Amino acid sequence: MNVIANSAVEWYFACHITDVPHNGGVCVKVEDTQIALFHFAHRDEWFASDNECPHRKQMAISRGMLGSHHGEPKVACPFHKKTFSLTDGRCLNSEEGLSIRTYPVKVEEGKVFINIAALNQPFTSTIQTDAYEDQTD
Numbered sequence: 001m002n003v004i005a006n007s008a009v010e011w012y013f014a015c016h017i018t019d020v021p022h023n024g025g026v027c028v029k030v031e032d033t034q035i036a037l038f039h040f041a042h043r044d045e046w047f048a049s050d051n052e053c054p055h056r057k058q059m060a061i062s063r064g065m066l067g068s069h070h071g072e073p074k075v076a077c078p079f080h081k082k083t084f085s086l087t088d089g090r091c092l093n094s095e096e097g098l099s100i101r102t103y104p105v106k107v108e109e110g111k112v113f114i115n116i117a118a119l120n121q122p123f124t125s126t127i128q129t130d131a132y133e134d135q136t137d
């Protein structure tokens with residue numbers, strides 16, 4: 001799916017609801033950024049995240065399998081099954097401190113909009129934690 005970006009708007013028209021499979025995702029291109037858009041029909045909810053998996057930089061998140069982790073919506077990358085929260089983007093099954101950016105989604109009159117304000121914010125897909133600090137002096 002390819003759309004034309006207008007950086008002046010925060011709520012970006014992505015597609016119509018009928019363009020997205022139930023319990024599946026599509027890739028929406030906003031200028032040079034690929035965003036994964038999901039219709040989690042089992043929960044009657046919509047989610048959006050970066051399409052690029054931070055593990056091996058594959059553009060694959062939109063093809064991932066949806067599920068829940070203790071009630072939290074998640075998506076598993078189809079390559080190596082790293083699993084990410086669709087709420088805040090943190091990786092749920094890795095100690096590497098990986099994360100993806102997530103975006104608010106709204107549906108109005110059959111149209112799906114993604115809030116792309118986060119595209120203008122700095123973001124790193126690897127969270128540094130104390131557990132991975134170099135302990136040598």
Ligand code: FES
Pocket residue numbers: 053054055056057058060077078079080081082
């Ligand atoms: S590229 Fe996504 S889990 Fe490895």
